[in-house]
Structures are given as structure tokens and as C-alpha cells.
Amino acid sequence: MSRSFVFFVYFAGIFLQAGAYGLTFMLPRLFDSFGANEKTVGAMLGVTAVTTLVTVYFSGHLSDLFGRLRTLAAACVAISAALFLYGIIDEVGVLLVCASVLLGFGWGLTYSLGPIVLTRLVSAEERVRYFTLLSVFVMAGFGLSPVMAALLEGLGFAVRDxxxxxxVLCLISAFLFFILDAPVKACALNPRAEAPSRITLEAVAGVLRSPARLPILMVCLGASVFAGLNNFQTVFADARGLDYASFFFTYTVTVVVLRLVLARFKGGARPYRTIAALQYIMCLSVVIFIFSGTSVPLYLLVAVLFGVGYGVSYPILVAMAAQDASNDLSAQTLQIFALTYFIGIFGFPLVAGWMIVDVGAMPLLVLVAILAAVEASLALRRALRSGA
Known part of the structure; x- marks a missing residue:
């Protein structure tokens, strides 16, 4: 394969499997179909979170043993099995737990190893651009899958369909990753064997001693904000008489367009100041949502502002984690970055589900706004201290 075709096939595989995460936004609707509530959604995503954390920790061991692309292929098969189980389950039980475990295993591998594969194919100067493109395809996949679910419901199908x-799309993705194993090695900028990717206690200590510990903490907060607003968006929308599909579609289009336009943008001369400004916009979007009520224009404005704030700042934060990492710990840094991301993405819904049922949606949104403000303030503090 040519180098450009390798990128095309790789990003196609990323896009096809990314829809799996987007469907976690539909879990409240799916669970409601068999009598389960938001607490159960949070509990199952908590199971996914634990599995994901364990998987991310050992992802380097698996990729060292089987190769990164083959490990990615196996991960997509696991995700496919998880989605199939979700599609046929009609009660809370062992199969639901198995589906949550498989989802955590598969998504933990694909998310943590995806950027690492790119580090072999691009130079350090190209990382922001290609990490941004990677995030575009991830965002397009999981942003459009809830829209697809809404379209299927509109045509008379069930959400489980x-x-x-x-x-099925994830199985196609597995096939694409499997056939890319040899071409990626042939196109690698460094022809030497892949450096060890496994995480050890020594590696963790080295990462946490580096400046990369700040973006690692920040991504956990940002993921919690993202999960708090998106994982239960169907619940928020139904309570206000709004169309959740319009939110996800507007958010996805905003993020995809901006990330494509800014694919070469590296955060400017002071990237942490840029990140801080974008994340204050993210915070503003949550505050507007708290007070927007049933207004459709404000609902769409929230989606746009959240897309600008979270969507644009995230790839810059990934690049900062890679840039702040020690050269010999770049793979481990990106895996730990992914690990803390999943603590927020799959762990925070456990808190959010409990709050919706026992406290209410409004206190949850206030907490999400506070977390967004804290993350933005950490970036601003780093910018003011280092001039970055």
C-alpha cells in the first residue's frame, strides 16, 4: 500500500469502530426499554470503566506480544460482541455485565493504541495535525451513531437495532486493522522494531514526574464534563421536549468542521492559554444549558459552543501530553493519558446516574459546570506560570 492509502484505510477503521462509544449515549433509552433506570446505566458504565482501566494498563503488554494492529483488530471484535449482546438483551443480568466488560476491553485498547500507531507513521512536527485528524474520525463516528439511532427509530426500528x-461495522473495522499490520510496518518512519509499550510502575512514576502529569489530570476532568453532558443527553432532552439528535448532529458537525479547518493548528505560541480560553467556552456552554429550558435555538447554541470548547481543545491537549512526555516514555504517557480519560468517560456516569435519580438533573449540570471551570483554570495557571 502507498503511504496515503495506509492513512485512508487506518482512519476508515477508526471511524467505523468509533460509533460504538457514541451508542453509550443511547444506553438510557435502551435500558428504559426493559425497565432499568439511569442508576443501572451508571453501574454498567462503572463496570466498563473498571475493565477499561485494567485493559489500558495491560494494553502495552498485549501490543508487545501480538503487535499493535493485530491487537486493535481483536479489540474491534470484542466491541462487536459487546454491541451484539446489548442488541439482544432484554433484562438486567449476567449478559449485560459481559457486554459492559467486552466494551471496556475493546474500547480501552482501540483508544489507547490508536494514537501510538500514528506516532510510528508521523514526525514529531506532524503530531498535532494527525492527532487532530484522528480525533476528527473518532468524533464523526461516535457523534453520528446517536443520529443513526434516531433515524432508525424514526423509521420504526427499535434503538437496539x-x-x-x-x-457489523466494528467487524469490518477489525478486518481493516488486521490487513494494515504489514503496510504500517513498511511505512514506519523508524524502521526499527517498535519500542516497548508496556506500562510498569517505574514508567508510571516517570510519567507522573514529567510535565505531562498536568494534561493527564486535565483530560480526566474534561472527560467527566463530556460524559456528564452527553451520556444522559437523551434524558435531558426528553425532560425538556427537545430532540437529542439535533444536539448530537450540531455538536458533531461543529467539531468535525473546526478540527478539519484547524488540522495544522498547534495551539499557537501559547498552547495552554489557547486551551484555557477554549475550555472556558466549554464551561459557558454548560452554564447556558442550565438556564436554556425548552429553547431550541439555545439548545443548538449549547451544542455549538461545547463543540468549539471541548472539540477544539482536546486534540491540542493530546499533543501537549505527547510533547511534555519524556522521549523514552511517549507510548506509556499516551496510554496513561487514555487511562485517566476513561476514568472520566466511563467512571463519571456512575456519579451522574445516581445524581439524576436521587438528586436531580440540575445539580448534576451545576457539578459539570464546576468541573469545566476547574479544568480551564488549571490550563490558565500553567499558561501564566510557564508562559506557554
């Missing part, structure tokens, strides 16, 4: 369709 969206899980079955995406399960």
Missing part, C-alpha cells in the same frame, strides 16, 4: 448495525 442501532447496536446490531454498529456491531
Amino acid at each position: 442501532a447496536f446490531l448495525v454498529t456491531a
Whole structure:
């Protein structure tokens, strides 16, 4: 394969499997179909979170043993199995737990190893651009899958059918990653064997001693904000009489367009100041949502502002984690970055589900706004201290 075709196939595989995460936004609707509430959604995503954390920790061991692309292929098969189980389950039980475990295993591997594969194919100067493109395809995949679910519901299908369709797409993704194993090695900028990727206690200590510990902490906060607003968006929208599909579609289009336009943008001369400004916009979007009520224009404005704030700042933060990492610990830094991301993405819904049922949606949104403000302030503090 030519180098450009390798990138095309790789990003196609990323896009096809990314829809699996987007369907986690539909879990409240799916669970409601068999009598389960938001607490159960949070509990199952908590199971996914634990599995994901364990998987991310050992992802380097697996990729060292089987190769990164083959490990990615196996991960997509696991995600496909998880989605199939979600699509056929009609009660809370062992199969639901198995589906959550498989999802955590598969998504933990794909998310942590995806950027690492790119580090072999691009130079340090190209990282922001290609990490941004990677995030575009991830965002397009998981942003459009809830829209697909809404379209299927509109055509008379059940929400569970969206899980079955995406399960097939993940199998196609597995095939694409499997056939890319040899071409990626042939196109690698460094022809030497892959450096060890496994995480050890010594590696963790080295990463936490480096400046990369700040973006690692920040991504956990940002993921919690993202999960708090998006994982239960169907619940928020139904309570206000709004169309959740319009939110996800507007958010996805905003993020994809901006990330494509800014694909070469590296955060400017002071990237942490840029990150801080964007994340204060993210915070503003949550505050507007708290007070927007049933207004459709404000609902769409929230989606746009959240897309600008979170969507644009995230790839810059990934690049900062890679830049702040020690050269010999770049793979481990990106895996730990992914690990803390998943603490927020799959762990925070456990808190959010409890709050919605026992406290209410409004206190949850206030907490999300506070977390967004804290993350933005950490970036601003770093910018003011270092001039970055």
C-alpha cells in the first residue's frame, strides 16, 4: 500500500469502530426499554470503566506480544460482541455485565493504541495535525451513531437495532486493522522494531514526574464534563421536549468542521492559554444549558459552543501530553493519558446516574459546570506560570 492509502484505510477503521462509544449515549433509552433506570446505566458504565482501566494498563503488554494492529483488530471484535449482546438483551443480568466488560476491553485498547500507531507513521512536527485528524474520525463516528439511532427509530426500528448495525461495522473495522499490520510496518518512519509499550510502575512514576502529569489530570476532568453532558443527553432532552439528535448532529458537525479547518493548528505560541480560553467556552456552554429550558435555538447554541470548547481543545491537549512526555516514555504517557480519560468517560456516569435519580438533573449540570471551570483554570495557571 502507498503511504496515503495506509492513512485512508487506518482512519476508515477508526471511524467505523468509533460509533460504538457514541451508542453509550443511547444506553438510557435502551435500558428504559426493559425497565432499568439511569442508576443501572451508571453501574454498567462503572463496570466498563473498571475493565477499561485494567485493559489500558495491560494494553502495552498485549501490543508487545501480538503487535499493535493485530491487537486493535481483536479489540474491534470484542466491541462487536459487546454491541451484539446489548442488541439482544432484554433484562438486567449476567449478559449485560459481559457486554459492559467486552466494551471496556475493546474500547480501552482501540483508544489507547490508536494514537501510538500514528506516532510510528508521523514526525514529531506532524503530531498535532494527525492527532487532530484522528480525533476528527473518532468524533464523526461516535457523534453520528446517536443520529443513526434516531433515524432508525424514526423509521420504526427499535434503538437496539442501532447496536446490531454498529456491531457489523466494528467487524469490518477489525478486518481493516488486521490487513494494515504489514503496510504500517513498511511505512514506519523508524524502521526499527517498535519500542516497548508496556506500562510498569517505574514508567508510571516517570510519567507522573514529567510535565505531562498536568494534561493527564486535565483530560480526566474534561472527560467527566463530556460524559456528564452527553451520556444522559437523551434524558435531558426528553425532560425538556427537545430532540437529542439535533444536539448530537450540531455538536458533531461543529467539531468535525473546526478540527478539519484547524488540522495544522498547534495551539499557537501559547498552547495552554489557547486551551484555557477554549475550555472556558466549554464551561459557558454548560452554564447556558442550565438556564436554556425548552429553547431550541439555545439548545443548538449549547451544542455549538461545547463543540468549539471541548472539540477544539482536546486534540491540542493530546499533543501537549505527547510533547511534555519524556522521549523514552511517549507510548506509556499516551496510554496513561487514555487511562485517566476513561476514568472520566466511563467512571463519571456512575456519579451522574445516581445524581439524576436521587438528586436531580440540575445539580448534576451545576457539578459539570464546576468541573469545566476547574479544568480551564488549571490550563490558565500553567499558561501564566510557564508562559506557554
